[in-house]
Amino acid sequence: MSKQCACKGIRRCLLCEDILNSIPLQKENENEKSELTSDIWYYCMLCGNKAYRENVSHDYHLDSSEFILINGVYVETNFISEEEENLLCQGIDQIPWVDSQSGRRKQDFGPKVNFKKKKIRIDTFQGFPAFSRFIIDRMKSVDKLADFLAVEMCNLEYVPSRGSAIDPHFDDFWLWGERLVTVNLLSHTCYTLSQKDSNVKVLVSLPRRCLCVLAADARYKWMHAIERHHVTSRRLGINIRELTEEFLENGSSWPVGNELLDKAKINFPTNSK
Template sequence: MADGYIPSFNCGCKGIRTCLRCEAQKSEQHLLQENDLIQYDFTYDPVSKTAVREEESGSRQSYAFPGVFLWENFVSEDEERELIARMDQDVWRESQSGRRKQDFGPKVNFKKRRVRVGDFTGLPAISRHLVDRMSKAPRLASFKPVEQCNLDYDPERGSAIDPHLDDSWLWGEHLVTINLLSDTVLTMSLDGGWGDVEHGEVRVAVRLPRRSLVVLYGEARHRWKHAIHREHIRGRRVCSTFRELSAEFLQGGEQEKLGSELLDLALRFHGAPL
């Protein structure tokens, strides 16, 4: 990037998060620079469901890595084109770290643990057949999404998402993401050592092919943080993440009534982005 160049897109960053625009304006640098690329201890093997470590000697260490389900070619090329075309007909709103977003979900204040219907009208119509297809996998047979978040990543904006754990007060066991337009890498990280790495942060690279679906559950959902780093956005990438309700909002839970109302709205598939 030339000195003084400021990308033409708007910036939605807050706090410590940055994109290329606010970095150019504030002369600040992103935590991940091009000459400081992420180093991985393991690579996830979806066939054996293990994290594999290749040694310089040629030896191979592998450890069970439960909680990741990868479904390659979940959507076809024609479906991908239709999905992106339909999304681009709606408004993309600026989000943090160079992303744009479309939200289909209830109004939530996670700090105060408050959720209300607000203007939520359900998931988008085009997602009905996707949710139906998900249910064909045994892992997702009972999955009933109540929120869909579409995110648009672009290398020209410096798009990324920092390592994080998704909320578990409102959101349930499964996080389901469809990866569109380009391959990327989902970085799983854990502090304190793991496998044959005794100390420090451990990173596992989970490669996400274009048009694939990935599910995080169990330890991969609740213990390991996940991220998409800037270096792994080489072209436009759009993803749709679907979330289900936690037990507190399901039958027998303290907020069962609200949860039932939200699910009823979500699964009518009449929604518009908020």
């Protein structure tokens, strides 16, 4: 029987669950059960570093003494306009998609990396799409990102029909730096932050057209995920990464980092699909 998806190992989507004669909503049911047994907290973007048991207004939080302190989450709503979102999506959909695990599709603009062997292939890196350059420029206006040097961009597509999701994980610590940046397009979703051997989950709301930054504790102490039941319609995520200090000036791998940063200034050819 031919495989219709890109899932490997324990990864699953609705396509391979159907091939394996699983109940198509098995993963969804697991998530719903997890929601019932988990200790759910809701991040407040106005407080900036706290999550509360109830998903209510910020004014209510001012009188609440029960919260989880979680440093390093930043969400800016309406980071781009609806017109800019349309232009981005049109540009993205002119570029071929590659099937990825857990029911997603992706477009990678960055080096090819073997994280286990710590090897980087630079020659295939052809820069970022020209239509996305304004995002990187606009990020400079965000205080937390004023010195951010973008070196990798990965566009990810999530759709309910494939059961798209991403399991709890840490992004690589060797190559990718502290700040993980995402621009959320087309629909609302949530990041689910969690820690190993804990039933606590912190839900970070990602409104349509927002910018989200995970750094500090939210980057290094909390894993992040997008659960299947939080994908209710097509969603595109533009994920942008920076380098660790090892690959920056005065770091031991600066020659490689310098070449990557030069490559990041090139406009990726997008004139064919």
